Amino acid sequence: MTHRIPPPPGTMSRRGLLRLGGGVGAAALLGGALSGCGRAASAEPVTSGSVNLAFWTHDQAYVDFFETAAANAEAAGDSPFRWHLAPTRAGAADVVTKTIAQAIAGRGTPDVAGLEIGAFPRFLRGEIAAELLEPLEGHIDADVRDDLLPSRTAPFTKDGHLYALDSDAPLVVYYYREPEFARVGLPTDLATWDELAEAGRRAHERHGVAIGAVAVGSDLGQVVQIFDMLLMQSGGRLFDEDGTLTIETPEAERALAFLVRGVREGFITTVSDFYGPGMQAALKSGELIGQWMATWYKIYGLMPNVPEQSGQWRIRPLPVFSDGGSRTSFTGGTGFAALTGKRNTLAGVELVTSAYLTPAEQIRRFVDLGYLPTRRSVFDDPQLLEIEDEYCGGQRMFEVYREVVDEAPVFYLSADKPILDTVLSGHLLRAYHGDSSPAEALRNAAEDFRGQTRNHD
Template sequence: MSSRHPTLLTLRSSDHRIIICFGGAAVAHTHPQSSSVRTGAGSMTRRGFLTAAGGAAIGAGVGLTGCGRSEAQTPKSSGPVDLQVWTNDPNYPAYFTYWAKQLNQRPDKRFDYRISSLIQSTDQVVTKLLTSYMSGTRLPDMPGFEISQFSRLQRDDIGGQFAVDLRKEIPHLDRDFYKARIVPYSSGDAVYGLDSDMCMGVYYYREDLWKKYGLSTDFETWDDLLAIGAKAHRDHDVAVAAVSSNDITWMTMLMLQQGGQCFGADGSLQVDNPHTVDALKLLRRGVQSGAFMDLSNFYGAAGVAAMNAGQVIGYIMPDWFQPFVLQLNAPKLSGRWRIRPFPRFTTGHATAVWGGTGFGVTKNQPGTTAALDLLKQAYCTREGQVQRFLKASYLPTMKNAWQDARLRKYESKYLGGQRPFDVYGQIVEDTPTMVTSPYWDVMNARMTIALSETMRGIQSPERAVRDAADSIRSQMAR
């Protein structure tokens, strides 16, 4: 991020008002046809960011006005309030706007909400948040922390400097929500984000093509799926899954399903466990046999082409894959896909997890109390959890929402009328927790190398994992 313009942000409000914050001053413009938001800032390394942001904070001084200050302010207790939601997905501010309108219409309303949003990449959301805090400019009232980016707030408990501890504000948080989706947004005993989705893994498959090729979907283990996939590749030149040799998504999910972890609750590195080795071996076997297609750009043009051409007839992915990848990239395949639980290992869980976005609230801001009230209604009530799925396709993270008849009876048109909660309901109680760490980015970078070297045959899985772990521990010790 540029040190010259540390707070050049473009925000879009619910009524299409564009708010440009530059050097602390705000200017409003109206642009009804605006469909995107931009920022004048580029990307920078973390060291460069800290240097630039630190200099920006000094240079900004006490003269910043208009966009607010990050220093302690008295939260409003009622009346009009402008809340800023920063996230990477426009579905989130749309959902919060829906709930804000519901609250605004209540006769006993406490606040009169107005929602504006900043849509940026996951890393830029956190980078801009940290820069705003350090430069003394306005913080977002409700930042969305993508799960891997949240790790940046865990180092030295940076998040505690500006984020509300939700465990203190939400009664029965640990009782009412699944632990698997609380722990990843924790730092010490504090919780700084409520996850928006369970992110449970399931197996997606093209039912029409499985029937056409005479393949049985009644398999039990990963070895069964590999055998089916190898035969399907030989006979029909198709793959029963797609993976990527430069993305640890599948390695991590397969490791978590067996009961492994990247990090321990005490912060120790645990990625060098036998389950990681087994996951790498399974992926390599799958790619070598043709059961799995290795895509260098899973979400790019090659992946979309393989999806629509029927070259890939199955996917090992979390629940968000259906609404945000399959449906968006293959709308003409509506009705042909189905889901079923993952194949099983001899030990471990029925599913795995990958991804997530936890929403927090910044403290000591004019909108703090209002933002907490909104988050509690939208994320901490059964109705809020149900509506979040119906309107935004995110699975409930609150336990009692899973008993709601609207969800149990929900039929997915894209899944050919299948009731997805018949599948998700079988496995939700066995969802593993993914423990995050301040060193997640270090682990991710080094394990990506280990994955690539294993898949290319440069190193054995055992050696690749051992070398990666030694490198990660060395960097953690610095």
């Protein structure tokens, strides 16, 4: 199967940029409206008893999980509250848009909201997070705070305040289809990307297979995401802690150069996205036999697309870059937050912390949903280490996760992440297409980003 890299997009108007940037312009306007009105007077909080919580999320699995967590806490007598969830489901971006819009309207906000990490940057614009979300750090015991993985608290932190608890610690691992690796003579234990690339190049020439894929479709977040995983693994990042763009670095050039080489030599194929028909075809045909991706990809990518390949897939730590870096990375996540200043604020905080911080619920979250713990100590739990995964041939996958969790990079979000997705994705495609070198692509993306954010500000 041959995948064509689409021509890079042309110059985009600022209006189009903001539209494609996930509504960042709207978020800025809403932020101004909130700041102009000032913080609303806080309602007297309910401190115990039965409460009806407006619970917003993009995924029914979260509703089910939190309802069980509420029942467990009530049965154990661990909380002064008895929660009754009134769930509302909407798209991940819509949860954020509607939460902010209802706050401006002065009514109808959720008590608890699940904020997908790709949409959360809109809360980082101005004072939106401070105006709408309850800071959680004061509601968490110091020993528990110290046990939380910094890589999962940093994206949901602004000005020293933690506004949401992440649902997952989505470590990036390398998935490989073991029988196909054996058939084409690919070792499964090569230590570096350079070694895997050379072996993959030979396997592609002889057997037409690929050891990875990049997204080149209209979902700009996915186009950037597959690069960002390797960027963080190599020791770089898109933004530093204060939101400054940091893509003009040797680490970024190293990661992009690997992807460009792979696309040009054929050991990395191209797909429109990682969940649709193109990816399914590449997996089913046997063209694509490996992929670096987050731990949740088995559930949301492989199992729905190729259920018949159950038992054939395995995971391992990422090969390393020869110039440095770690054996894992991060991508994805959803943080749950309680809205501030409401009668149910304390009840919302108590629900989120009870469901997401107790070791028993962290273990159940992995067993039920496949989401990794966000407390470091839970990675040593014997129950998790003994679980054998049927889809991955009985592999004890948690042994791999524990092996690499301490190498996981910390990454930061910026309110301007949607703008970066728009400008960087185009330049990544140009590099894959051979129209610019990796260094040129990154430099031009940085210049475009600075120009657009200067105009935006």
